[in-house]
Amino acid sequence: MTSTQRPPAEDRAEAQSAQAAALHTGTSNLRTLVTRNVRQSGIYVAFVVIVALFAILTDGVLLSPGNITNIVLQYSYILVLAIGMVIVIIAGHIDLSVGSVVALTGAVSAVIVIQQGYAWWIGIVVALLVGVAVGAWQGFWVAYVGIPAFIVTLAGMLLFRGLTLQVLDNISLSPFPAEYQRVANGFLNGLLGGQGYDAFTLFIGAFAVAGYAISGFRTRVARIRYRQPVESFPLFVARVLAVGAVVMAFAWQLAHARGLPIVLIILGLLVITYAVVTRQTVFGRQVYAIGGNLSAALLSGVRVRTVNFWIFVNMGFLSAVAGVIYSSRSNGAQPAAGTMFELDAIAAAFIGGAAVTGGVGTVVGAMVGGLIMAVMSNGMQLMGVDQSVQSVVKGLVLMLAVAFDIWNKRRGGAVR
Amino acid sequence: MDTILEMRGITKTFPGVTALENVSLAVRRGEIHAICGENGAGKSTLMQVLSGVHSAGSYDGEIVFDGQPVQFHGIRDSEAVGVVIIHQELALVPYLSVAENIFLGNERRGRGGLIDWNRTNAEATELLASVGLDENPVTPVAQLGVGKQQLVEIAKALSKEVRLLILDEPTAALNDTDSAHLLDLLRRLRDQGITCILISHKLNEVTAIADAITVLRDGRTVETLRTDDGVGDGDGVGDGDGDSGTMQERIIRGMVGRDLESFYPDRESDPGDEVLRIEDWTVWHPTQDRKVVDGVSLTVRAGEVVGIAGLMGAGRTELAMSVFGRSYGRDISGRLFVRGREVRPRSVAEAIDNGIAYATEDRKRYGLNLIEDVRRNISAAALRKLASRGWVDGNEEIRVAEESRNHLGIRTTSVMTAVGKLSGGNQQKVVLAKWLFADPDVLILDEPTRGIDVGAKYEIYTIINRLVAAGKAVLVISSELPELLGVCDRVYTLAAGRITGEVPIAEATQENLMALMTRDREGVA
Numbered sequence: 001m002t003s004t005q006r007p008p009a010e011d012r013a014e015a016q017s018a019q020a021a022a023l024h025t026g027t028s029n030l031r032t033l034v035t036r037n038v039r040q041s042g043i044y045v046a047f048v049v050i051v052a053l054f055a056i057l058t059d060g061v062l063l064s065p066g067n068i069t070n071i072v073l074q075y076s077y078i079l080v081l082a083i084g085m086v087i088v089i090i091a092g093h094i095d096l097s098v099g100s101v102v103a104l105t106g107a108v109s110a111v112i113v114i115q116q117g118y119a120w121w122i123g124i125v126v127a128l129l130v131g132v133a134v135g136a137w138q139g140f141w142v143a144y145v146g147i148p149a150f151i152v153t154l155a156g157m158l159l160f161r162g163l164t165l166q167v168l169d170n171i172s173l174s175p176f177p178a179e180y181q182r183v184a185n186g187f188l189n190g191l192l193g194g195q196g197y198d199a200f201t202l203f204i205g206a207f208a209v210a211g212y213a214i215s216g217f218r219t220r221v222a223r224i225r226y227r228q229p230v231e232s233f234p235l236f237v238a239r240v241l242a243v244g245a246v247v248m249a250f251a252w253q254l255a256h257a258r259g260l261p262i263v264l265i266i267l268g269l270l271v272i273t274y275a276v277v278t279r280q281t282v283f284g285r286q287v288y289a290i291g292g293n294l295s296a297a298l299l300s301g302v303r304v305r306t307v308n309f310w311i312f313v314n315m316g317f318l319s320a321v322a323g324v325i326y327s328s329r330s331n332g333a334q335p336a337a338g339t340m341f342e343l344d345a346i347a348a349a350f351i352g353g354a355a356v357t358g359g360v361g362t363v364v365g366a367m368v369g370g371l372i373m374a375v376m377s378n379g380m381q382l383m384g385v386d387q388s389v390q391s392v393v394k395g396l397v398l399m400l401a402v403a404f405d406i407w408n409k410r411r412g413g414a415v416r
Numbered sequence: 417m418d419t420i421l422e423m424r425g426i427t428k429t430f431p432g433v434t435a436l437e438n439v440s441l442a443v444r445r446g447e448i449h450a451i452c453g454e455n456g457a458g459k460s461t462l463m464q465v466l467s468g469v470h471s472a473g474s475y476d477g478e479i480v481f482d483g484q485p486v487q488f489h490g491i492r493d494s495e496a497v498g499v500v501i502i503h504q505e506l507a508l509v510p511y512l513s514v515a516e517n518i519f520l521g522n523e524r525r526g527r528g529g530l531i532d533w534n535r536t537n538a539e540a541t542e543l544l545a546s547v548g549l550d551e552n553p554v555t556p557v558a559q560l561g562v563g564k565q566q567l568v569e570i571a572k573a574l575s576k577e578v579r580l581l582i583l584d585e586p587t588a589a590l591n592d593t594d595s596a597h598l599l600d601l602l603r604r605l606r607d608q609g610i611t612c613i614l615i616s617h618k619l620n621e622v623t624a625i626a627d628a629i630t631v632l633r634d635g636r637t638v639e640t641l642r643t644d645d646g647v648g649d650g651d652g653v654g655d656g657d658g659d660s661g662t663m664q665e666r667i668i669r670g671m672v673g674r675d676l677e678s679f680y681p682d683r684e685s686d687p688g689d690e691v692l693r694i695e696d697w698t699v700w701h702p703t704q705d706r707k708v709v710d711g712v713s714l715t716v717r718a719g720e721v722v723g724i725a726g727l728m729g730a731g732r733t734e735l736a737m738s739v740f741g742r743s744y745g746r747d748i749s750g751r752l753f754v755r756g757r758e759v760r761p762r763s764v765a766e767a768i769d770n771g772i773a774y775a776t777e778d779r780k781r782y783g784l785n786l787i788e789d790v791r792r793n794i795s796a797a798a799l800r801k802l803a804s805r806g807w808v809d810g811n812e813e814i815r816v817a818e819e820s821r822n823h824l825g826i827r828t829t830s831v832m833t834a835v836g837k838l839s840g841g842n843q844q845k846v847v848l849a850k851w852l853f854a855d856p857d858v859l860i861l862d863e864p865t866r867g868i869d870v871g872a873k874y875e876i877y878t879i880i881n882r883l884v885a886a887g888k889a890v891l892v893i894s895s896e897l898p899e900l901l902g903v904c905d906r907v908y909t910l911a912a913g914r915i916t917g918e919v920p921i922a923e924a925t926q927e928n929l930m931a932l933m934t935r936d937r938e939g940v941a
Contacts, residue, residue, distance in 0.1 A: 222811045223811075223814075226814045226815055226818070228814055228832070279810075280807055280808050280810060281803070281806045281808060282799050282803045282807075282808060285792065285799055285808060288785075288788065289788070289792075289796055292787050293781075293784065293786065295781055296781075296782055296783055296784055296785050296796070297785070297796070299740070299743060299774065299783070300764070300796040300797040301741075301763075301764040301765040301767070301768040301797055301854075302764075302796075303763070359785065359787050360787060
């Protein structure tokens, strides 16, 4: 074997530089924090700007207690869909069928509760099961047969719309019993009393902020223990205070309207659950791996088919949740329910920073993306802008968001 | 004799690498001129310069074609004067007909700019006849075998009034009959006055057909040999069959005759028990009707580094990937043993569970998620080790990543940095870190030092040595013979999917390995 010792000086220099790199646990400043996450922070800045813009244009009506409650009730089901959609998109797929699935699950629920007279919760359970079955159907074709999701869900869009018409026999069903209506229109109010406002809502808001601060602090401590760079302490406090202020202001406004919407609790729990699932579970991480580089994921032993299957099952389940919420809110089931919902959900995911090529995106980002769409629609409605103009504006915003994503990727040319 | 092409002093550099350095090539009119060299010797780059893929101005030196200095700025320019290149990866559109493919980009138009289909098909039939292919021109190309597709490519070149035809590894994917047929056709074309440049790894083919052979090594011209001027004058070689054998030896010497430039760390070799045994392993091409790996048997012991030497298309990667959970090929047969126990992994996950790991030759496409950070790439193959009931311990993941970073010397500002921003050498260390964390019994490394600098190579070799010292078995696939000689205990040679030799390192030289690698089949030199 031919071998020669390498000069020891070179070794030493390398060891030192490696050591220096390992010991680098300094705190990063605001600038690096912002530039490192242009894609993510850009969306928050855009959100604040859009809210401020429409608050001014509507003379503050946008942020009034009644209107904020309204936005929550009106767009919750889109946000639920966007949670599932962003996961689908991160994995590099698309789902065009969610609007039809919303209609189908709502219709099934309406037939069981309104037509057959079963208890309200039986309708919900069956609707959720139907959603899971629909997801399994689409997941089977995408994951195991290998048909592109675009085609499978385009077929699903027609298929489930048709089934909706069959189930409903081409007529609308209404009304649901009061308990069912409470899912989307109910409020938790007066549980802790309060004069002219709901103390319970404020309590939940404070609880959420405390949870955010504590979990943020624990993460920070752990990262320091593992010698990872963290933001400077004042910056951390500033961030918690800013988020806390926004949440409390939001809770304050809700408390002065009708209290805490039940649907907001459902949405909040889903967002927290899925944010954790995508970030911290093997399943979630494999979704990113598949979308980031399918071949590399395959050759790293990721069971790509299984993961893809469950992604669609999950999407079916969340479509059913949205279907229940929507039927509850509209107090019935219509053959044309949920039309175009898929486009709003897809738009939310992309505006929220998901990459067209897959592998990138967050649940929280998709929520902000959805809220940007919601605030724009709501703001323009308040201003009395014509429906046609609203559509044009929303289309342009979606275009710009994806253009920004592509520009961002090209700028960071070293990657890909 | 008159010269049709002369390339003088061609130097082509890519950022950080000199691919060609002062290369000269003179091709006489109406000859078959072969170009030989190891993988990475600069053959393809030279042909890309010639065909205008690397446009004039991006390299130094001059090209004289048919007495005229030429400046090509793209394939269209070179084709305009009759220089046509046929790449190893055939550039046919599978769902278009033979005739459509032949005239693609060069359509036969009739009145009003519309395509004249009668003329197209009639001319296609004539061209097909001239390459000896009896097929209906409206047949979709996908219905033809690779051998016939290769002929369609040549018919396509003829349709462009080709004067200098360049073929890059034309027989690599062909069986013996198709190869013989193709070589016959090249002789016929030569007789019709078409000059040919042939890039081939198969030296018996080259010596059988070529009038002149230029050997390239490390981006430089070694020499041009002519079959008609009594090669090896000093050796007093005569004519006849012995001649081609000596010719091949001379080509091989030219191809490998370089000093060992890189350094290899010392290692005590002390192989233990057998860890991996592959028996009679046969793999078919996923879409074509041929064996890519044919009856391969090999063993690797604990604490042993075993090399697989083979030229492009020998089936090295295909062998490794088919072993790694059947991630390549179809109708895989043969038996696989890990630590004496027979295993039948049907997926990559099962292969990993059975202690097999494979680090790909193309880390960017198949090895890494470039948009993801170092930490998550390292944990990707064994995420479950960091998880309990499906929940990943993010802090533990960071600890593992930091540990790998220190252990393997991955130079990055943070383990949170996207892998795509790292240098090639550091990316390769991330790939290794991923597989080390999976803790396999056997690690298959496919071109572990491709495209990385000398310093990083040394570090990779050191890591390999540490692995075998810890009792792992390592199988290294490499195109660089010095590398195999430097790190391995034993080397198998692979040619056309078959093992053509097994050489203990003490007996291995670049020359005898290359001779085994260029054998078409066992027993035939």
